[in-house]
Amino acid sequence: MKKRRVVDIVRDIALPYCVENKLDLIDVEFVKEGSIRYLRLILDKEEGISLDDCSLVSKYLNKKLDSIDPIEENYLLEVTSPGVERELKRDTDFEKFKNSKVNVKLYTPIDGEKVFDGILLGLENKIVSIKRSDDSINKISREKIATIRISVDF
Template identity: 45%
Template structure:
């Protein structure tokens, strides 16, 4: 198969979640131990419940079965991305402005590769985060192409 499994699944899942008024957040296809897992993460502004996850799982299974893009047994899991949802697309960064985030970069910026703080702005090229170092606040500008991973971060305390 020329397309990656996650791309095939995204093509099948997108119309299903859109029809339900939900958002397709992410798709993972991973091996854990001897088992393979196909994880589909969905969300909405109001969150998602177990019933919505079940509907997406059932409809997606119906689409996957005849195509059979995965040659071996796997577990299909459909769930919410949780409180620390990943920021994958530019729109995710836009929605996260003003929220607490954790960003990892491919290479150091000001000697650091992990930044946690408030996402101040995103213009499509630069992610600006206010981080607190001891008691001092500092704005860090991170080139978007250097972002290795980003997610919302929950603050405990």
């Protein structure tokens, strides 16, 4: 039997608690940054995530993870909001943030560009449509997009 991935185990533990507390579990990451491993949960809710929301999930998850101990290595638990320049990860994100300004990074260039900005027109049949500043429209397979984030001018 294949060993279950840490993110899958954590998602299975956290999701019911998040649903019960009306929190949207956007993503679970288990990543190494420098010499430190991070177990990162990204949460959201309609009115925005508070520090109390993050703290509640962190305490719950710490207790659960300590009892079953599924992670062999040392790590830091981080429970956070997606932020204003959030990455769009789920199909529902593409609908929710339709007509928003986005920054797109591709795995391989299209017409010589790997990074560009535009307005998100939507996602249909795994194709993302972006309207560029010159009013041209790029239709890009979601598989070719490394990241797509909300872009905010400060």
